Amino acid sequence: MSDRWVTRQTLLQRAKNPDDAKAWNDFVKYYTDFIHVVLHQMSFRITEIDDVTQEILVRIWQHLSTFNGEKHKTKFRTWLSALIRNQAINAIKKNQRYETKREMATNLHEEKQIISQPELEKIVQLEWETHITTLALNNIKTLFTGVAIRAFELSLAGKSAKEIGGILDINPESVRTLKNRVKLRLIKEIEQLREDLEF
Numbered sequence: 001m002s003d004r005w006v007t008r009q010t011l012l013q014r015a016k017n018p019d020d021a022k023a024w025n026d027f028v029k030y031y032t033d034f035i036h037v038v039l040h041q042m043s044f045r046i047t048e049i050d051d052v053t054q055e056i057l058v059r060i061w062q063h064l065s066t067f068n069g070e071k072h073k074t075k076f077r078t079w080l081s082a083l084i085r086n087q088a089i090n091a092i093k094k095n096q097r098y099e100t101k102r103e104m105a106t107n108l109h110e111e112k113q114i115i116s117q118p119e120l121e122k123i124v125q126l127e128w129e130t131h132i133t134t135l136a137l138n139n140i141k142t143l144f145t146g147v148a149i150r151a152f153e154l155s156l157a158g159k160s161a162k163e164i165g166g167i168l169d170i171n172p173e174s175v176r177t178l179k180n181r182v183k184l185r186l187i188k189e190i191e192q193l194r195e196d197l198e199f
Contacts, residue, residue, distance in 0.1 A: 011196050012076060016065045028057060030197055034131045035084065041123045042088055042115060052091045059087055076198055081124040085117060132197070136189035144182055151175050152182035 011030075014023035035056055039049045060083060067079055115123070141149055147168055154164045161172035161179075168175070 012064075012198070016067070018061070018065060024061065027060075030135070031060075032057070034127060037127045037131065038081075038084055038120075038124055039088065041127065042120070044088070044091075048091065048095070052087065055091065056084055056087045059083055077124055077128060078121060081121045082117060084124070085115070085120045132190055132193050133186075136186055136193055139193075140182070140185050140189050143185060144178075148178040148182050151178045152186075155179045 011023060011026055014020050015027040017023065032053060035053045036049050039052055040046075044052060060080070063083070067076070147170065151164050151168060151170075154167065155161075155175075159167070161175040164170075164175045164179075165172040170178075
């Protein structure tokens with residue numbers, strides 16, 4: 001197994017160490033876009049997302065070393081979604097201090113609905129699955145020809161093997177073979193990323 005995988009397999013455990021800057025930088029690289037998407041789903045304005053993301057990352061950095069999922073019988077994603085929600089509420093309250101009462105009422109009602117923890121956990125779960133799948137697909141693209149990846153992407157778009165064969169000028173059986181090879185490798189990569197990035 002390559003050093004890349006050995007190192008990444010323990011990313012969350014390593015990121016718990018406040019002295020391991022590389023692990024923390026890797027953690028930030030993998031989770032920043034994910035946090036952005038969740039905040040966007042929570043109706044934060046684009047101009048606020050970076051600031052709130054930074055506040056969330058600081059809070060994660062401060063508390064990650066004390067997180068013990070086994071002790072509290074909690075998954076990392078559940079802990080993370082609670083932290084995101086709490087920081088989002090804090091950001092909303094902080095912003096309210098700088099707005100007029102009329103703007104505050106409008107913004108609270110129209111822009112930022114405070115979602116319940118179960119609703120946020122659903123958003124986090126769906127966005128996490130999308131995020132991991134996108135990361136995995138990007139990671140495996142270099143392992144396959146452009147035709148194989150294109151066949152797989154067209155199949156995801158609902159095209160039949162016959163239609164894909166016509167588009168790519170290959171026979172439908174080759175489409176099925178290429179699609180299945182990409183799918184199997186994608187599943188392995190998703191499993192690996194889940195091991196790397198989840199408790």
